[in-house]
Amino acid sequence: xxxxxxxxxxxxxxxxxxxxxxxxxxxxxxxxxxxxxxxxxxxxxxxxxxxxxxxxxxxxxxxxxxxxxxxxxxxxxxxxxxxxxxxxxxxxxxxxxxxxxxxxxxxxxxxxxxxxxxxxxxxxxxxxxxxxxxxxxxxxxxxxxxxxxxxxxxxxxxxxxxxxxxxxxxxxxxxxxxxxxxxxxxxxxxxxxxxxxxxxxxxxxxxxxxxxxxxxxxxxxxxxxxxxxxxxxxxxxxxxxxxxxxxxxxxxxxxxxxxxxxxxxxx
Amino acid sequence: xxxxxxxxxxxxxxxxxxxxxxxxxxxxxxxxxxxxxxxxxxxxxxxxxxxxxxxxxxxxxxxxxxxxxxxxxxxxxxxxxxxxxxxxxxxxxxxxxxxxxxxxxxxxxxxxxxxxxxxxxxxxxxxxxxxxxxxxxxxxxxxxxxxxxxxxxxxxxxxxxxxxxxxxxxxxxxxxxxxxxxxxxxxxxxxxxxxxxxxxxxxxxxxxxxxxxxxxxxxxxxxxxxxxxxxxxxxxxxxxxxxxxxxxxxxxxxxxxxxxx
Numbered sequence: 348x349x350x351x352x353x354x355x356x357x358x359x360x361x362x363x364x365x366x367x368x369x370x371x372x373x374x375x376x377x378x379x380x381x382x383x384x385x386x387x388x389x390x391x392x393x394x395x396x397x398x399x400x401x402x403x404x405x406x407x408x409x410x411x412x413x414x415x416x417x418x419x420x421x422x423x424x425x426x427x428x429x430x431x432x433x434x435x436x437x438x439x440x441x442x443x444x445x446x447x448x449x450x451x452x453x454x455x456x457x458x459x460x461x462x463x464x465x466x467x468x469x470x471x472x473x474x475x476x477x478x479x480x481x482x483x484x485x486x487x488x489x490x491x492x493x494x495x496x497x498x499x500x501x502x503x504x505x506x507x508x509x510x511x512x513x514x515x516x517x518x519x520x521x522x523x524x525x526x527x528x529x530x531x532x533x534x535x536x537x538x539x540x541x542x543x544x545x546x547x548x549x550x551x552x553x554x555x556x557x558x559x560x561x562x563x564x565x566x567x568x569x570x571x572x573x574x575x576x577x578x579x580x581x582x583x584x585x586x587x588x589x590x591x592x593x594x595x596x597x598x599x600x601x602x603x604x605x606x607x608x609x610x611x612x613x614x
Numbered sequence: 615x616x617x618x619x620x621x622x623x624x625x626x627x628x629x630x631x632x633x634x635x636x637x638x639x640x641x642x643x644x645x646x647x648x649x650x651x652x653x654x655x656x657x658x659x660x661x662x663x664x665x666x667x668x669x670x671x672x673x674x675x676x677x678x679x680x681x682x683x684x685x686x687x688x689x690x691x692x693x694x695x696x697x698x699x700x701x702x703x704x705x706x707x708x709x710x711x712x713x714x715x716x717x718x719x720x721x722x723x724x725x726x727x728x729x730x731x732x733x734x735x736x737x738x739x740x741x742x743x744x745x746x747x748x749x750x751x752x753x754x755x756x757x758x759x760x761x762x763x764x765x766x767x768x769x770x771x772x773x774x775x776x777x778x779x780x781x782x783x784x785x786x787x788x789x790x791x792x793x794x795x796x797x798x799x800x801x802x803x804x805x806x807x808x809x810x811x812x813x814x815x816x817x818x819x820x821x822x823x824x825x826x827x828x829x830x831x832x833x834x835x836x837x838x839x840x841x842x843x844x845x846x847x848x849x850x851x852x853x854x855x856x857x858x859x860x861x862x863x864x865x866x867x868x869x870x871x872x873x874x875x
Contacts, residue, residue: 376826376829376830376833376872377833377834377872378872378873380833380834380835380837380839380872381829381833381839381868381869381871381872381873382872382873383839384839384865384869385869385873456835457840457842459799464799467798467799468795468798468799471727471795471798472795473704474701474704474705475704475705475793475846476704476705477705477793477844477846477849479843479844479845479846479849480795480844480846483795483842483844546842546843549843549845549858549862550841550843550862550865551862551865551866552858552859552862552863552865552866558845558858
């Protein structure tokens, strides 16, 4: 290989040579920083809105097992194709995972990475007693936690999409002992997403309303989704506890059970 | 080994009414970089508060009557020169614009971080500001090479002149940079003062530069895309400059410029 390089010569673009030498290319405009900033913000926006939508769907359990079963089947295409295709959920999970990885990769550029940077930003935020600086540290800490929690959750949902349902999810929460996992993820996600959306608004200057108003709305939404999330988790825990003797059994709405019994009776 | 003793500034409730006869304590971070043997330490000074006393007056009292070696900067005493910026209880402020009546009885004073320390509360903001100015070319880039000084200047819309003047009110005190978490972590970050300058020249119709030229100056992570919008710059600016809206505006413009072919 080395022999080949020596005998054939190597042709490299000016951009590569300049970048290796630590020089910026003034000759051509570097589009990357602008695109990366837009991508970081847009993936964050998508994930935060998805998170709220996800919370609304998951919280359907508060309306009853049948409501949650209906939402699950809706995403599995049951009401379109006449049968469930959990693979559709895997596809959606793969798309969300792609956005998540892109967002994590782009956001980690802003993290304090050395001991000196960590010490500086922590002492700075403590001495300044400045809310937005402190909120950023919360964002970094929750973001770091989410690297692990969301990755594990997405993997689980991607590989076993059929295990989403009133009983299946409740069994996972209670009998599989994952409620501390979901509780931690809920707190981290709601704080991270809420602060992230607020920061996105002040970063791009839209909506153009006073920061105090934005902050009030942000805390209001965070409180609402936290209460909703905690109530939802409690509901799954209760269902999982009650269902522990029948671990593994899947939920079927009563009307479908009756239809099935009628069909069997007719035969 | 550092000989600094811990002494956090009290964040006690602040009474806006001047309290004549109140005794104030200032724990001042003393440090002389010119003396290799000097150990940084906090030294406490106590003075009696006077009516309408500013921090600047208090520091002069201390230097005149208690410690002539205390170093701090001032020129105008009116919030115009930007020389007397320092960390007051952890936040950057101008000493001449800070009434002691707005401070608790016990206070901690430190030099602005980020800038080269001259000694005690004195820092060389000018050196950094000059570097920033040269890097961002914060001067008018005229449309013509040959300026005819005999010709009458072109008229400018008063509203536009007002907008330019609003941004020109920056006194380069360094408070925004000292308060910026991004700048504290990444020393090559332009800082709000630099963005303010770019926003000012971008508004000026006499400047020949385009958004593409400005993108070359601030269109990366050391520039506007590195700003994490912690907005301490906006919150501590002693001149109340609209830094939040200006940085957001520049970000939108630079994003549009950068994504254009």
